[in-house]
Structure formats: C-alpha cells, structure tokens
Amino acid sequence: MIDVSGLRKVYRDRGREVVALGGVDLRVRQGEIFGVLGQSGAGKSTLLRCVNLLERPTEGAVSVAGQELTSLGRAELRRARQRIGMIHQHFALLSSRTVAGNVAFPLEVMGAGRAERARRVAELLELVGLADKAGAYPGQLSGGQKQRVGIARALAGNPAVLLSDEATSALDPGTTQSILALLRSLNRELGLTILLITHEMHVVKGICDSVAVMRDGLIEEAGGIAELIARPGSRLAAELFPLPDPAPGDVTITFTGRADEPVVSEVVRKFDVDVSILGGALEEVAGASVGRLRVRLAGGERVAALGYLAERGLLVEEAR
Amino acid sequence: MTWEEMSPLLWEATGQTAQMVVWSTLFTVLFGLPLGVALVVTDRGGLLPSRPLNSVLGMVVNIGRSLPFIVLMIAVIPLTRLIVGTTIGTFAAVVPLTLGAAPFFARLVETALREVGRDTVQAAQAMGAGRWTIIGKVLLPEARSGLVAGLTVTVVALISYSAMAGVIGGGGLGDLAIRYGYQRFETTLMVVTVIVLIVIVQLVQTLGDTVARRLARH
Numbered sequence: 001m002i003d004v005s006g007l008r009k010v011y012r013d014r015g016r017e018v019v020a021l022g023g024v025d026l027r028v029r030q031g032e033i034f035g036v037l038g039q040s041g042a043g044k045s046t047l048l049r050c051v052n053l054l055e056r057p058t059e060g061a062v063s064v065a066g067q068e069l070t071s072l073g074r075a076e077l078r079r080a081r082q083r084i085g086m087i088h089q090h091f092a093l094l095s096s097r098t099v100a101g102n103v104a105f106p107l108e109v110m111g112a113g114r115a116e117r118a119r120r121v122a123e124l125l126e127l128v129g130l131a132d133k134a135g136a137y138p139g140q141l142s143g144g145q146k147q148r149v150g151i152a153r154a155l156a157g158n159p160a161v162l163l164s165d166e167a168t169s170a171l172d173p174g175t176t177q178s179i180l181a182l183l184r185s186l187n188r189e190l191g192l193t194i195l196l197i198t199h200e201m202h203v204v205k206g207i208c209d210s211v212a213v214m215r216d217g218l219i220e221e222a223g224g225i226a227e228l229i230a231r232p233g234s235r236l237a238a239e240l241f242p243l244p245d246p247a248p249g250d251v252t253i254t255f256t257g258r259a260d261e262p263v264v265s266e267v268v269r270k271f272d273v274d275v276s277i278l279g280g281a282l283e284e285v286a287g288a289s290v291g292r293l294r295v296r297l298a299g300g301e302r303v304a305a306l307g308y309l310a311e312r313g314l315l316v317e318e319a320r
Numbered sequence: 321m322t323w324e325e326m327s328p329l330l331w332e333a334t335g336q337t338a339q340m341v342v343w344s345t346l347f348t349v350l351f352g353l354p355l356g357v358a359l360v361v362t363d364r365g366g367l368l369p370s371r372p373l374n375s376v377l378g379m380v381v382n383i384g385r386s387l388p389f390i391v392l393m394i395a396v397i398p399l400t401r402l403i404v405g406t407t408i409g410t411f412a413a414v415v416p417l418t419l420g421a422a423p424f425f426a427r428l429v430e431t432a433l434r435e436v437g438r439d440t441v442q443a444a445q446a447m448g449a450g451r452w453t454i455i456g457k458v459l460l461p462e463a464r465s466g467l468v469a470g471l472t473v474t475v476v477a478l479i480s481y482s483a484m485a486g487v488i489g490g491g492g493l494g495d496l497a498i499r500y501g502y503q504r505f506e507t508t509l510m511v512v513t514v515i516v517l518i519v520i521v522q523l524v525q526t527l528g529d530t531v532a533r534r535l536a537r538h
C-alpha cells in the first residue's frame with residue numbers, strides 16, 4: 001500500500017548538510033498498522049512527511065496505493081493527497097472554524113457541494129463519536145476530542161492510508177488508549193492502512209502489526225512484530241521486554257502464544273537441571289501473548305536442555 | 321465664539337475627516353492587505369518563496385514606513401494630481417493618506433499572518449489544498465482577530481494623519497483646529513475640536529478591540 005525505496009533526504013542548513021534519511025526502504029501492506037519507532041532526530045517525521053511529499057525527497061521513490069507520487073504534477077499531487085489522511089501531534093485544527101467546519105474543510109478542497117458536505121460531516125462526526133460537538137470550536141474541546149476531529153477530518157476523502165505523527169503524544173494515558181482503540185477499529189472496519197510514528201512502546205504493543213526501528217536516518221530493524229520478536233538479537237524484543245543485563249551463561253527464552261505449555265517443568269524433569277528464574281515479562285502484542293524469560297540453568301544435561309527448548313520452537317539466546 | 325457659530329464648522333470638519341478616513345481606509349486595505357500577504361508567502365519557507373520579490377516588497381514597505389507623513393504628503397503631490405486631477409481638497413488627501421498607511425498596515429498584516437502556525441498550514445497542504453485556498457481559507461480567517469486589531473491601529477493612525485492633511489486643503493478637524501484655534505486664537509474651538517478627535521479615536525479603538533476580542537474567543 002505504501003512503498004518507499006531508496007529514500008534519501010538531505011537538508012541544507014546554512015551551508016551544512018544534514019542527512020535526515022540515508023536510504024530508506026519501507027513496505028507497508030494493505031490493511032496493516034505499521035509503527036515507526038526511533039529516538040529523537042532519527043528521521044521518523046521526515047520519513048512520514050516524505051510519504052505525502054510535504055517534504056520533497058532528495059532521492060528515491062514513494063508510491064501510495066499504486067501511484068508513484070514523486071513524478072506527479074502539482075495538481076495531480078494535490079488530488080493524490082486528498083486520498084492520504086494525516087493526523088498531527090498538536091491536532092492542527094482551524095481555530096476559527098467549528099468542529100463541523102474543520103471536517104468540512106477537506107471536502108471544500110475536494111469541491112464537494114453543500115448538501116454532500118453536510119451529509120459527510122454528520123457521518124464522519126458520528127464515526128468518531130463527536131456528533132454532539134458539531135457546533136463547538138476547537139478551543140472548547142479536550143485534547144482527545146480535538147484528535148477525534150483531526151481523525152474525522154483525515155477520513156473525509158475516504159483515504160486508503162492514514163499517516164499519524166505522534167498523534168497521541170500530547171494526550172494523557174486514558175485518552176491515548178481511547179484514540180488507539182478508535183484507530184484500531186477504523187483499521188479493522190474500514191480496512192484503513194495506518195502508518196504511525198511513536199516513541200511510546202505501549203502504542204506499538206497495543207495496535208501495531210508491523211514495526212520499523214529507525215536510527216540515524218536508517219531503518220535498523222523492520223518486520224511483523226511476532227517475527228521480529230522471534231529473531232535472535234532483536235533490539236525491538238529487548239525494548240518491548242526490558243530485562244536486566246544478563247550475566248555470561250544466562251539464558252533468555254522468548255515464546256509466543258504458548259504461555260500455557262509447561263516447558264520449563266518438562267526440561268527440569270527430562271534433563272535434571274536446576275532452573276532459577278531471574279526475570280520475565282508477559283505482554284499482549286498484536287493480539288498474541290508474548291513472553292520473555294531470563295533463566296539460569298545449572299547441572300544435569302544443560303546443553304541438551306537448551307537444545308530441547310529450541311526444538312520446541314522457543315527462541316533461546318545464551319549470553320556470553 | 322458661540323456654540324451656534326462653532327457647531328456648523330465642527331459638523332463640516334467632522335464630515336471631511338470621516339470622508340478622508342473612510343476612503344483612505346478602504347484603499348489602505350485594498351493595497352496593504354495583498355502586500356502583507358505577499359510579504360508572508362514570498363518569504364523563505366512560505367507558500368510561494370521568492371527571495372528577490374520578498375526583498376523588493378520589503379524595501380518598498382520600509383521606504384513607505386520611514387518617510388515622515390508631512391514629507392510624503394508634499395512629495396506625492398504630482399502623483400495626486402495625476403490620479404485625482406487636483407492637489408487640493410478632501411479627495412486629494414486620500415492619495416497621501418493611503419500611501420502613508422498602506423505600508424504600515426501591510427506590516428501589521430504580515431505580523432498577524434505569521435501568528436498562524438506552520439502546522440496548520442501544512443495540515444491544509446496535506447489535505448491537498450492549493451496556495452490560494454490556503455491563503456483564503458486558512459491564513460486570513462485564522463488571523464482575522466489580529467487583522468482587525470491591525471486595522472484598528474491603522475484607522476487611528478489615519479485619523480491622526482488626516483489632521484495633517486488639512487495642510488494641503490483637505491479640510492477636516494485638524495485643519496479646523498489650526499485655522500481657528502492657532503491662527504485666530506479661538507481657544508474654545510480648538511479645545512472642542514481636540515475633544516471631538518479624542519472621542520472619535522476612543523470610539524474606533526473600543527469598537528476594534530471588541531470585534532478583535534470576539535473573534536479571538538474561539
């Protein structure tokens with residue numbers, strides 16, 4: 001749905017060159033929620049803004065819903081943008097317009113008639129649960145309500161794709177949850193593909209199907225969440241389940257969706273090892289439960305025990 | 321001088337001042353508003369960045385702003401003759417008044433438009449809005465409270481300039497105060513004229529503040 005290849009963005013700032021993106025490839029599949037994580041300055045916003053060409057890439061290609069954007073003329077690009085929704089950290093609503101007026105804005109841009117606009121606005125406000133606030137001004141709304149207006153506005157053009165830059169960063173935890181739930185349901189019910197930027201792990205845990213971790217303008221790791229977690233040495237897995245630094249010989253076991261199988265006691269019985277549990281975490285990620293367990297194995301047939309665990313489909317990593 | 325003698329003089333002068341101020345306000349907005357918009361959109365990172373155009377516009381505005389009004393008024397006499405056909409009278413005063421106030425208003429428009437967040441403009445761009453739509457439906461409406469405040473300051477300045485315009489035969493309250501109060505020692509009339517001017521300025525300022533505040537409430 002979104003295809004980015006060889007994307008480079010270099011800013012020239014008072015004669016100095018800043019490489020914000022150093023060659024990024026990204027593929028977001030139809031209907032998935034794709035999260036981009038990374039430290040401040042990693043290039044996340046730049047990447048997102050290149051997807052609707054708010055920022056002109058220095059090099060590389062961007063295609064959304066099968067349409068290559070970098071080669072479009074001005075008018076064509078404007079039309080393409082009407083099919084790409086975007087929501088913002090600070091909402092970016094028009095303070096001089098009511099809620100209904102804000103949602104009507106993109107419809108005016110598209111040239112929809114008065115009756116059509118009124119119908120769509122009512123429909124969209126209903127969808128985000130703000131039908132009773134149509135006549136209010138943004139200044140009279142809470143942060144969560146403002147973001148709902150932002151979402152309704154972004155959906156006005158029936159977009160195939162929604163871009164979100166830290167859309168929940170300015171909200172309190174409870175409100176964040178309700179906005180995430182709304183995004184999840186829009187994704188499920190409308191088949192909306194969402195590319196979102198966040199610095200909050202719990203957003204990734206909560207709603208993302210896939211994730212990319214960025215660092216210094218490059219993508220360090222990317223893929224489906226379950227697949228990343230099962231990958232040895234995954235930084236993402238380590239960040240999702242922060243465990244203390246292991247001592248040499250400590251073993252980290254990662255398992256998905258099988259928390260109820262008694263593997264540890266099996267190992268103890270079969271291989272006569274002593275298992276001490278040093279730490280662990282169990283999380284719901286992308287709808288499946290994922291756990292990481294840090295253990296120390298001693299005595300018995302230690303090596304065989306580790307082999308058995310790996311055979312059972314668990315990710316077993318031994319610290320050196 | 322009795323009140324019966326002063327009253328018709330005051331009415332006439334107030335009418336002339338009103339005429340000068342209303343017409344010059346109209347033309348000031350007509351020229352100053354686009355100029356202010358142009359200053360913003362041609363700037364670096366604006367909707368239509370153009371360094372040369374921005375520099376030229378900035379220079380024009382600065383020249384207009386740095387000329388004392390008295391000097392400007394005399395300097396543009398040939399232009400006034402070209403446009404109005406005469407250099408004397410209320411309408412002739414509208415030309416220097418507009419030239420003096422338009423650059424001033426343009427700067428105030430610029431300041432008001434810069435208050436509109438980059439975020440808001442970019443959100444509109446992301447929705448596929450073109451430049452003219454953004455100017456007409458985002459920049460100007462979002463800045464409307466600041467624009468009204470700027471207009472109020474400009475009208476007050478025009479009232480004060482128009483008092484000087486009496487010098488080129490524009491008439492008005494300032495002219496009345498000078499001719500009778502200063503030249504004929506009619507102190508009472510001068511005091512009354514000054515009071516009338518103060519009241520008018522107060523009214524304009526209060527009206528402007530009220531409207532600006534109401535628009536800013538949302």
Ligand SMILES: Nc1ncnc2c1ncn2[C@@H]1O[C@H](COP(=O)(O)OP(=O)(O)OP(=O)(O)O)[C@@H](O)[C@H]1O
Pocket residue numbers: 011012013018019020038039040041042043044045046047199
């Ligand atoms: N307009 C610009 N001019 C110059 N440099 C820029 C510009 N925009 C971004 N950069 C630089 O590009 C790099 C990436 O910035 P970007 O905003 O994409 O980071 P980010 O990952 O979104 O960070 P954050 O989490 O703080 O929002 C940074 O080093 C930043 O300073």
Ligand SMILES: [Mg+2]
Pocket residue numbers: 044045046
């Ligand atoms: Mg950012």
